Amino acid sequence: MSKVYNFSAGPAILPKSVLEKAQAELLDFNGSGMSVMELSHRSNWFMTILEEAESGIRKLMNIPDNYKVLFLQGGASQQFAMVPMNLLVNNKQADYVLTGSWSKKAYKEAKAFGEIQVVGEDTINHIPSLTKEMFNPKADYVHITTNNTIEGTAFSELPDTGDIPLVADMSSNILSTPIDVSKFGIIYAGAQKNIGPAGLTIVIIRDDLIGLASGSIPTIFDYKTHAENNSVFNTPPTFSIYVAKLVFDWLQELGGLEVIEKINREKADLLYGALDQSNMFEAPIKGRDRSLMNVPFIAANGDKELEAKFINEAKENGLETLKGHRSVGGMRASIYNAMPLEGVKALVDFIKEFERKNS
Numbered sequence: 001m002s003k004v005y006n007f008s009a010g011p012a013i014l015p016k017s018v019l020e021k022a023q024a025e026l027l028d029f030n031g032s033g034m035s036v037m038e039l040s041h042r043s044n045w046f047m048t049i050l051e052e053a054e055s056g057i058r059k060l061m062n063i064p065d066n067y068k069v070l071f072l073q074g075g076a077s078q079q080f081a082m083v084p085m086n087l088l089v090n091n092k093q094a095d096y097v098l099t100g101s102w103s104k105k106a107y108k109e110a111k112a113f114g115e116i117q118v119v120g121e122d123t124i125n126h127i128p129s130l131t132k133e134m135f136n137p138k139a140d141y142v143h144i145t146t147n148n149t150i151e152g153t154a155f156s157e158l159p160d161t162g163d164i165p166l167v168a169d170m171s172s173n174i175l176s177t178p179i180d181v182s183k184f185g186i187i188y189a190g191a192q193k194n195i196g197p198a199g200l201t202i203v204i205i206r207d208d209l210i211g212l213a214s215g216s217i218p219t220i221f222d223y224k225t226h227a228e229n230n231s232v233f234n235t236p237p238t239f240s241i242y243v244a245k246l247v248f249d250w251l252q253e254l255g256g257l258e259v260i261e262k263i264n265r266e267k268a269d270l271l272y273g274a275l276d277q278s279n280m281f282e283a284p285i286k287g288r289d290r291s292l293m294n295v296p297f298i299a300a301n302g303d304k305e306l307e308a309k310f311i312n313e314a315k316e317n318g319l320e321t322l323k324g325h326r327s328v329g330g331m332r333a334s335i336y337n338a339m340p341l342e343g344v345k346a347l348v349d350f351i352k353e354f355e356r357k358n359s
């Protein structure tokens, strides 16, 4: 098999050493004689995996004790509904910052549960400037998407929402840099980018936001259900949790989030630098709003055929899944934690060579 670098936005590249470990243990987990996929979620074997996964992410993100970590299913899309179901209880009002397709989907879902205000301009190519005065003092929470996977923008600074809980969809940049968890009420993320295989959704929730709507919403959608049952109210995505634990171990061995942030900045600088120097390609997002994780780029002259040729030839050269999201076109390189620097170097070399050959 020839070497491939996978730039998919998700499900995305996983660290090779993690896949190798999972492969080595696949048929016999820890001397159990069973695959991890075959273990009961109530067995001591799996309970240990779950505990280690939780302590792994707690350590990496320095999660304070007054937050629960929940291992759920349903994807980030389910959180678009669970957040308003659980939190729109006091004034039934919330503020949403719209910075791309995913935040719009979250907003659309929330509108079914209360009065939702859009704060800042509705934008897809930059992060709006937000001041504390712009938020509705009666809002039960403020929702942001910290990294816009499709558009390639990211918050470089968190909005100050005062006492209003800040809820963040962090699906595409969780674990990419250190963050201060205490600034958030809820952080949620689908696993399939920086955490592990699809099927797992991580929710980090402050204790006082648990149980606010209990009794009025279905049991399975109540954060309290999962908090009280340590994420095993029903069968959790056991294999995804196991691989997530291996990813947390890998990050810890690498040196934690300070180290991965350095690597991520180096990769992003290299790629944006090459695009900024190019006469053929352009990165539409500029300055501090640029995502470290998802880098969209286009042919500077808008030539769609040139873009298609680039994507095809890149694939022939082992650079996979560079097609931009169907809603925006062009190209997109997702360079999550597990993408090695060599992968970004290979892409940059290919961009330069393609430009030389086709100008």
Ligand SMILES: Cc1ncc(COP(=O)(O)O)c(C=O)c1O
Pocket (backbone or CB within 6 Å): 009, 010, 074, 075, 076, 077, 078, 102, 145, 147, 148, 149, 150, 169, 170, 171, 172, 190, 191
């Ligand atoms: C920022 C963001 N939010 C939400 C989603 C939807 O996630 P899921 O497919 O896990 O529901 C995605 C998926 O790519 C995403 O990138």
